[in-house]
Amino acid sequence: MQKQPPPHHPESHAPVQALLVVDMQCAFVHGDGAVPHADRLLDRVRDLMARARESGAFVVQLQNDGEPGSPDEPGTPGWAVALPVDTDRGEVVLRKTVDDGFEGTRLEELLKEAGVTELAICGVMSEMCVSATARTALDLDFRVILPHDAHATYDIPAAEGISDLVPAAMVSRVAEWALGDEVEIAVRASDVGFTKP
Template sequence: RAREAGALVVHVQNDGPAGGDDEPHTPGWELHHPVDTGRGEVVIRKTHDDAFQETSLESVLTTSGVRSLAVCGLMSEMCVQATARTAVELGYRVVLPYDAHATYDIPAEPGISAVVPAAVVSRVAAWPLSR
């Protein structure tokens, strides 16, 4: 929908450590959706959960006049939440589309807790960001 509306689309790509699941230039690291740089889409690579930390994200948004963000992606309780929190602190209007961010089940801890379903984890991650 953002593409159809002509909105800026920023793809944030995580650069993980050597040997990690998201190690740059290894299978699975590539972005899932194609980037259309000809239509104003950009890729920002990051090494922290927060996509604003040590990246050009704020500059790209400011230069483009963006004041509202829809934050989507993985993982709800980590990268999505960290990026959304910073965006709120910077004064952006932030939307977390319920069906556009996700995570994994939190495994059971024998004698402590049962499995926490991914849908619950995502909801809890978004809750403190609501107003």
């Protein structure tokens, strides 16, 4: 059976009530270890956060606790979230140890307590934590929008006998496609609107 493409029509995107910012940590968006085009990603995520705040939407940042010696090991400079948290608006940072932001965290509980049924997801890495969190959100019957220009990852290195290098932009696009036709793909972060829960 041929897979139907996810919706891509900006005009069809009703506003969402929450923004999940996945693993936007210093190790992944600053310095030599940053994902390709990290500055552009930061601009898009900053814009999403600003507009979500202005609209009274619920904003949650996820922060990955990496293994000892990893770039996002807790307590290291790379582990810190790269974008400010507005606690006065009730924003929270949830720490996690696996790709899925719902597993072992209070994320589902917090969203439901806030009355959220629809959300946008952005951050890193497209095929790992962003994808796993989006998939569980869909399984939990949340409406999910994924802004195409507000998630990112690294190139996949060439592997002899398997493939040449796979560019990061291609990896991100495949990650979107693999989520199936329930997720909404917004062409631009600016296409995503927000409202209060």
